[in-house]
Amino acid sequence: MHAADPVRSPAPGTCLPVRRAGIDTYRQPVLYLRRGCVVCRAEGFAALTRVRVRCGGRDIVALLNVVTGDWLGEGEAALSDAAWQALDPAPGALAAFAHAEPPESTTVVRAKVFGARLVEADFTAVLEDVLASRLSDIELAAFVTACAGDRMDLDESVALTRAMISAGEQIDWGQGPVLDKHCVGGLPGNRTTPIVVSIVAALGHLIPKTSSRAITSPAGTADVMATMTKVDLDIGTLRRVVEREGGCLASGGSMRLSPADDLMIQVERPLDFDSDGQMAASIMSKKAAAGSTHVLIDIPVGSTAKVRTTSAADAIARRLAFVGEAVGLRVGIHVSDGRQPVGRGIGPALEAHDVLSVLRNAAGAPEDLRERSLDVAGAVLDLLPGTTPGSGRMHARDVLRSGAALAKFMAICEAQGGFHEPGSAPFTRPCPARLGGRVACINNRQLARVAKLAGAPHDAAAGVTCRLREGDRIEPGAPLFEVHAATRGELEYALEYALAHPDILVVAPDAP
Amino acid sequence: MHAADPVRSPAPGTCLPVRRAGIDTYRQPVLYLRRGCVVCRAEGFAALTRVRVRCGGRDIVALLNVVTGDWLGEGEAALSDAAWQALDPAPGALAAFAHAEPPESTTVVRAKVFGARLVEADFTAVLEDVLASRLSDIELAAFVTACAGDRMDLDESVALTRAMISAGEQIDWGQGPVLDKHCVGGLPGNRTTPIVVSIVAALGHLIPKTSSRAITSPAGTADVMATMTKVDLDIGTLRRVVEREGGCLASGGSMRLSPADDLMIQVERPLDFDSDGQMAASIMSKKAAAGSTHVLIDIPVGSTAKVRTTSAADAIARRLAFVGEAVGLRVGIHVSDGRQPVGRGIGPALEAHDVLSVLRNAAGAPEDLRERSLDVAGAVLDLLPGTTPGSGRMHARDVLRSGAALAKFMAICEAQGGFHEPGSAPFTRPCPARLGGRVACINNRQLARVAKLAGAPHDAAAGVTCRLREGDRIEPGAPLFEVHAATRGELEYALEYALAHPDILVVAPDAP
Structure with missing residues (x-):
């Protein structure tokens, strides 16, 4: 069970055959080991330990989830879809496991957290570790936070943009302007x-x-x-x-244009930071690439x-x-x-x-x-x-x-590949105005939310139609907007939300 | 399959029976749904979507992992250990699923990221969401980062400490000094x-x-x-x-003394921030509680x-x-x-x-x-x-x-509960000095690492003994330190690391 190379080998007896767990954890590679198995005991692994997994010529850093049920045996290890794709193990392959050292770029992350100004090489180091899944989401969140607000100056925005462009493919159209x-x-x-x-x-x-x-x-x-x-x-x-x-x-x-940006967005989106420095790098790196x-x-x-x-x-x-x-x-x-x-x-x-x-x-x-x-x-x-x-x-x-x-x-x-007319949803129903008057304002965010609850974008024909604009007159009972859905259930769901939020379109009653 | 309360009910048809996944994901509740199941399709869920799971009278926010293998059917949902414990479902219970709105305290997190000074009520809001697992690790990492470096002043340290104390149990000994x-x-x-x-x-x-x-x-x-x-x-x-x-x-x-601190440490530790403000709050909240x-x-x-x-x-x-x-x-x-x-x-x-x-x-x-x-x-x-x-x-x-x-x-x-003598490890072996001379310096971190590789602390008798101090003389071949282990494999493992790092104890040769 020993790996061939004695220097790179971890503790004896820590190799296990790997199989697919059949779990999609998005980009985060996850390793599944049975509680109390020889590897967990020998290495002192617990849930969320970051484990370096080596198999064939490849290695990755995966987050450990400890299996407490009996779908996994003590004599085997399982990998999430992302981990499986990254390692691409041969049938019956054995993997070796060890504690993962923090990647080099964590020093860059810490430097930025503590107020340093970064240059292109620093950003490149971070992006390389991001692309290789060596930085965890937690570390990436720290990096994104440390660059948010006014903590990234214009030169740093440019350096990040350049690093993002270099980290992926670039298209040359051979002529301009493009x-x-x-x-x-x-x-x-x-x-x-x-x-x-x-x-x-x-x-x-x-x-x-x-x-x-x-x-x-x-x-x-x-x-x-x-x-x-x-x-x-x-x-x-x-x-x-x-x-x-x-x-x-x-x-x-x-x-693969500015692929590091795609990964950083996965962390920026749930945080919902309107960070100008990162947005500029994100947009401009895509355009230049x-x-x-x-x-x-x-x-x-x-x-x-x-x-x-x-x-x-x-x-x-x-x-x-x-x-x-x-x-x-x-x-x-x-x-x-x-x-x-x-x-x-x-x-x-x-x-x-x-x-x-x-x-x-x-x-x-x-x-x-x-x-x-x-x-x-x-x-x-x-x-x-x-x-x-x-x-x-x-x-x-x-x-x-x-x-x-x-x-x-x-x-x-x-x-x-050919044009076809867009489809229509089988279920539509209007959301009626309670009162008559003039449309005073329209809440873009809530209207978008109704469309999403109706099934957009995964049901392509679902959504909302609205002909009214600010200042338009409306009679009581006339439609404020129509909801379109692929199923009766989603139609009800979206309308229920709309009825519970009467300020999506605010109607000001006429002066008496 | 509808929940009783029509206002709180999500889309029809999105209830599924829940079972244990048998996976320990530490404190992060994880929901497992089969790819293409009715809930994923109706709600547009994908891997890492944050899902509000409601079952019985309880609800939690869980991270979604999408099952691509066949260990989970399309007509059921599985929960990680943390999610199962938090929901505590009755046998055969049905759960309802909906997109989770970001918790209230994300506005506090964003405010701190963008430079606001926080008061005790702000910290309390964050800690309450941390304790209820409503803030994701990504959001918590952003918060910890935003408070790191010199970005938390003394008054904020005090406010965080007070919020931490209030968030858990407090012991009163009835007399002092304690x-x-x-x-x-x-x-x-x-x-x-x-x-x-x-x-x-x-x-x-x-x-x-x-x-x-x-x-x-x-x-x-x-x-x-x-x-x-x-x-x-x-x-x-x-x-x-x-x-x-x-x-x-x-x-x-x-x-349960300052329990929010325990959870924050889970994020601070992998980031390895020596953040004075948070350390002060962490230590002092525990002591006061x-x-x-x-x-x-x-x-x-x-x-x-x-x-x-x-x-x-x-x-x-x-x-x-x-x-x-x-x-x-x-x-x-x-x-x-x-x-x-x-x-x-x-x-x-x-x-x-x-x-x-x-x-x-x-x-x-x-x-x-x-x-x-x-x-x-x-x-x-x-x-x-x-x-x-x-x-x-x-x-x-x-x-x-x-x-x-x-x-x-x-x-x-x-x-x-009674005293017993501490045990001894069955396997011990010295790590010999290559050269003679005087001990110039000792690397605490690497020596601790050898002890961990030997099995400490999970094997209680494992570790390292070292009698040498700076300035002590040593002959070539004499032991620099001894390694103690519960298994021969771990002994080898720790010694291999020690031999590969000859600067754990630096020996300066005697002047000729």
């Missing part, structure tokens, strides 16, 4: 991206857009596009789509949006511009009205219907989504060298009106 | 506590000492005492022992001790004194030499032998352990009102010499 857009803190229904990309590509420019799936919102651009075409492209397919059509509308999830050269940042500002004041928007804008320019990007900022939802639908397919009606110049297409899309497309186009400021919007309006943007959208969908 | 001692950052073998308690109690004073098991060291005082008597006492037994003998030498593990009125703090200083410089010791001393006095304690500080191990043994039983030989005034008893114990006991006694400074040590020496301290120690052991 355009891109990003929206900080989404607004329900604000699905301008498919329209903007179609317009910009229709005008002959390069805009290889990758987007994310929803994280905490009812829909991400990738969810919306997935109701109409294939979005999970490998990097070769993505290249072919962009070479043919000038643009794409793919999911960024499967690319994707080969973009000119990036427009859309910042919606409103009391129930992510960015609540114009002064907060200014601070974010300054940092994004500084960091972007430092890594060679031309950055444009577009601050927009974030007080109320955009378009009618909230949820993947419902938003897809809005996008299509704008592209198709349909009679009832949502005006606000069209105007915002033209604003953003115009601002993207104005980033191009030698452009007359303001001319971008004019060109954008022309290709949208002419149908060229629609044709480009369809061509992109064809290149990605 | 003496106590604490050592900041242990030194291998520095087992003065049993001797100090015996001396102080023999002099008629109250010293109800509770100690911890080893956390990262080869032995804690509770481990050492467990080799000679019963240490896991309930609070009633502890009271009876102290009422009879004036002192006790029990384990603090089973008391235990009903102590006069506390001596021993701070060993040395390059391989926890506190490395006298200026660091001064800063710690100032904060401990400030916080202690603020919660009504009289605090004395004793800075001691922490350059090399104390006594001969490192490991529970080996240290117990040292303690007994000092108490028994044995001919070969380790001089350094005796002197340090008298220093500390003297300083504890000098804390008493109306004492002539320096007189404590004289009284201490007298009761140790007379055998009264030994008699008191035996009486305390009898009261706790």
Whole structure:
């Protein structure tokens, strides 16, 4: 049972055959050992001990969960899915176990906690340990916290961005300019991206857009596009789509662009830190790794949006511009009205219907989504060298009106695997107004929550439609919004929440 | 399958019967659901989603692990040991599942991250959520980090200490003064506590000492005492022992004194933050909750001790004194030499032998352990009102010499359940010096590591004995130290490490 190499060998008798536990613990590798087994006794392991597991030529650091039931024998060890994938053991392989020493980069984490300024090599050390699963979530949370608030200056933001870019793949498009857009803190229904990309590509420019799936919102651009075409492209397919059509509308999830950022977000998200330094590094590292050269940042500002004041928007804008320019990007900022939802639908397919009606110049297409899309497309186009400021919007309006943007959208969908119309949910029901009057304000967050409770984004056709905007008149009993769901149960569930929260749309009664 | 109360009910069809998973995940409650089961689909749950689990009248927040193997069916849910204990489901009980909202105190965590000064009510909110397992380890790590370094001022230390005291049980001894001692950052073998308690109690004073098991060291005082008597006492037994003998030498593990501190330490320990503010709150909350009125703090200083410089010791001393006095304690500080191990043994039983030989005034008893114990006991006694400074040590020496301290120690052991001699390990072997010369320095941390690799503290008789001190002469081939182990395998393991690290005891060759 001894490993071959005597120096690397841990205590004799601490090898066990490994098998799959059949447990998905996300990215954290977990080792399962039976309570009282020889390894636990010899090494003094207890639940949550960090264990170095060696098998074949590979080794990983895993968190120990101690098995107190009899699904695991004393003479075997089990691995979570992440641990199994990382070790990839041969059939019948034996693994060796030892206490894991803290990884080198914990000294960097501590230095930052105690107020040190970090340089690129420090961030690189942390990111390498993050990518190799050597830093625990606890250590990563400490690092993220130590960099939050105002504790990361502009130079550190740039250093972190550079380290993030170097830690993953980078795409070189071989020609420029390569355009891109990003929206900080989404607004329900604000699905301008498919329209903007179609317009910009229709005008002959390069805009290889990758987007994310929803994280905490009812829909991400990738969810919306997935109701109409294939979005999970490998990097070769993505290249072919962009070479043919000038643009794409793919999911960024499967690319290895700034992968350390993906892992850090897993810790930042539950903490919900609006940390400007890390957000700037996150956004700009993705853009630079994707080969973009000119990036427009859309910042919606409103009391129930992510960015609540114009002064907060200014601070974010300054940092994004500084960091972007430092890594060679031309950055444009577009601050927009974030007080109320955009378009009618909230949820993947419902938003897809809005996008299509704008592209198709349909009679009832949502005006606000069209105007915002033209604003953003115009601002993207104005980033191009030698452009007359303001001319971008004019060109954008022309290709949208002419149908060229629609044709480009369809061509992109064809290149990605074929277009199909988004579906509809089988169950819909309105949420009625209790009183008549005028809509005084709309709570974006609560409206998004109703859409999520109805099943968005995992049920693509689920969500909410809302035609009302601030100032609109409503009669008592008329619908404030409609809920769409795949099952009757989810419909009830979402409506129950809506009825319990009468301030989602605040209706001010008419003066007597 | 619906819960009775329609308002509190989650989506229909999301109830499942629960069973034990038979997995110990320490304090983190974990929920196991089969991939693709109705609950995962209806709620959009994925690995690491935080799920509110409701069953009977109770509810908890658990982290989701998704089962990809077939040990769990789609029609059932499993709970980790911690989750099972917290919910305590009736046989055949159904549980309901919903996304957990972040607990209230996350706003306090964020406020501290962004630089706010916290007051007692803020700390209380955090500790309540910690105790109810509502804050995840990630959130707790963020909180601990946000309070680390110099980011918690003296008033905040006091507020945290007060909140910690209020969060658990408090003992009132009904009379005073109640003496106590604490050592900041242990030194291998520095087992003065049993001797100090015996001396102080023999002099008629109250010293109800509770100690911890080893956390990262080869032995804690509770481990050492467990080799000679019963240490896991309930609070009633502890009271009876102290009422009879004036002192006790029990384990603090089973008391609920400052229990929030125990949980925070689980996160602080892997991060290894020497955070003065949190350490002060941790120590002083335990002392105040235990009903102590006069506390001596021993701070060993040395390059391989926890506190490395006298200026660091001064800063710690100032904060401990400030916080202690603020919660009504009289605090004395004793800075001691922490350059090399104390006594001969490192490991529970080996240290117990040292303690007994000092108490028994044995001919070969380790001089350094005796002197340090008298220093500390003297300083504890000098804390008493109306004492002539320096007189404590004289009284201490007298009761140790007379055998009264030994008699008191035996009486305390009898009261706790009976005394027995500590055991010896079946396997011992020396680690020989390669060269002759003089011992230049001793690395405390590495020597402790050898003792742990040999099996301490889980094998009570395992560890290391070392008689050499800085400046001592040694011949080539003579033993630097001896390793003691319960199995031949662990003996080999520890010696292999020792041989690979020749600088544990640095021997400077004689000048030619």
